Amino acid sequence: MINLQPYENPGYFVLLVVALLPAIIIRLNGRRSHWYETLVSFVFLFLMFDGRKWTQGVALIGYTIWQFAIVALYLRYRTKKDSPNKFSVFFWSVVLAIAPLTVVKFTPLFDHGRSSIVGFLGISYLTFKTVGMIMETRDGFIKDFHPVKFLQFLLFMPTISSGPIDRYRRFEKDYDRTLDREQYLDLFGKGIDRLFLGFFYKFILGYGFGTMLLPNLQRQAMQARGGFLDFSWPLIGVMYCYSMYLFFDFAGYSLFAIGISNLMGVETPKNFNYPWISHNIKDFWNRWHMTLSFWFRDYIYMRFVFFIMKHKWIKSRVTIANLGYLLLFLIMGIWHGETWYYITYGIFHATVMICTDAWIRWKKKHEGLLPHNWFTHAVAILLTFNTICFSFLIFSGFLDRLWFH
Template sequence: MINLQPYENPGYFILLMVALLPAIIIRLYGHRSHWYETVVSFIFLFLMFDGKDWHQGVALIGYTILQYAVISLYTRYRTKEKSPNKFGPFCWAVILSIAPLVVVKFTPLFNNGQSSIIGFLGISYLTFKSVGMIMETRDGAIKEFHPVKFLQFLLFMPTISSGPIDRYRRFEKDYDRTLTSEQYTDLLGKGIERLFLGFAYKFIIGYFFGTMWLPQVQRMAMQSRGGFLDLSWPLVGVMYCYSAYLFFDFAGYSLFAMGISNVMGVETPRNFNYPWISRNIKDFWNRWHMTLSFWFRDYIYMRFVFFIMKHRLIKNRVTIANLGYLLLFLIMGIWHGETWYYIVYGIFHATVMILTDAWLRFKKKHKDWFPSNAFTRVMAILMTANTVCFSFLIFSGFLDRLWFH
């Protein structure tokens, strides 16, 4: 029997492409096929939560009803109240929107590791979409609530389980446009190319790093943990092997989501932009899991900085930025999980961001001291890549197994 969890095996793609074939034909003739694509999406969502995962499907329905109510009521408040910028209703809307995710994330901590009954695959990405809509509604960027478009955006099947995290206004504009036959043919070609590249990333390269090599180097590291010198090289192997696996597996998922979105006529934003050529950690976060990092930047970091500066709580801008980094990456670490290594991972990246900012300020002040050439650029790339790989070793949780189990 074919596993119908998104993008887990080639059989899933065969079924999905066969189901989408009528939509492809309709679009090749220059017409829209939203009604059919919506039906296919809901069928595959149903199959995704079928069988033993039926309770996740029920949780998704309840979650969708909650987000629908929160966002529709907040939009109505914004458009009808004479003073719609009050902070209280906005805070309550955000709290109610993120409440299910907070419960899901922290339930294992207080329930002997047991998962919450209201959890389901993709709850984080749907929450980011919902909170983003509330933020943009407060800003006045979203002025109306369209029930059907909201459901199409929130439950857009290709991105529901693994992202990328789209923005409502971009999705609405993209989803509503009618492509010509030539435009759709080009987009379909991009989608198929991304699907094949995703297969290479996840099912070939990711398989070698994650399934064939990673367990071997982990076993070597566990056997060598009696002495520091004996452990060092196997641990370096784990660091590089896990980092490669994480990239190719996650980038493969993102390419699948983009590819299927393209087949359905939507240009979902990319998630990775050659992150391994980053010259510093700031550059890295502008290239790695871009939709997530930009979401955290826009809706947490920038709003924190604006709030502090508006109320003049802290005068020094460098201090404000540094506190913003700590808040941003601490939340990002906790979002991944409540265990110590996720939190340390977040603090590590915040620390490196703060040091990078300090270095860039110093370098700008003394630009004549530091040459810019091919050698310095390569060294910057290598230092950044190794710093990131070390952070991924922390993120992997392997050090927890190595030291405490």
């Protein structure tokens, strides 16, 4: 029996492409069929949560009803004549929207590692979509609530399990437009290219690093382990190997989601942009898991900074920015899990961001004092690469096994 978890094996892609063939043919004729694309999406969502995972499917249905009600009621409140733009209504709308995700994330902490009954595959990405809609509604960018479009956006099958995280207004434009034959052929070609690249990333490079090399290096590192903070050559190999595995596996998933989206006529935003050539940590977060990075930047960091500046609680903009980094990456670490290594991973990135900002300010103040050429640029890339790989070693949780178990 074929595993119908998204993008786990070639058989899944065969079934999905066969199911999408009628939609592709309709697209090639310069038209589109919303109802058929919706049907395919819901059939594959159903297959994701059949059998032993039926409770996750029920949780997804309940979650969708919950978020639908919150978004619909808040948008109705905001667009009603003479309705005040009360912060309290906005605040509680966001709190209620993230409540299911909060329960899912913290249940294992208080219930001896057990998973929450309200959890399901993709709940984080769906929550990010909903909260983004609420915030853009408050800002006045979203003025109408279209029930069908909201459900299409929230439950868009290619991206539900692994992202990328789309924005409602961008998705709505793709949903409403009809491409002519030439436009669709161009997008179709990009989609096929991304699918093949995703196969190369996940099933060849990701498999090579994650399945063939990493376990052997981890075993050698465990055998060579010494005391706390003791590093060995096998451990350094684990650091680089895990980083490569994490990238190729995750980037492969993202390419699959984007490629299938393209076949359905949707230009889902890309998630990775050559992150290993980043010249500092800020550049890295503009290239790595970009849709998540930009979501956290726009909806957490920027709003925190504007809120503090508006109320004039802190005068120093540098201090505000630094506190924003700490808040941003601490939340990002906790979102991954309530363990010391995820939280340390977040604090580590916040610290490096703060140091990078200080370094950039120092260079501007002393412009011309340091050389800027291909060599210094290469050194910056090398330092960033190793810093990121070390952070991923923390993120992997392997140090927890190595030092404390």
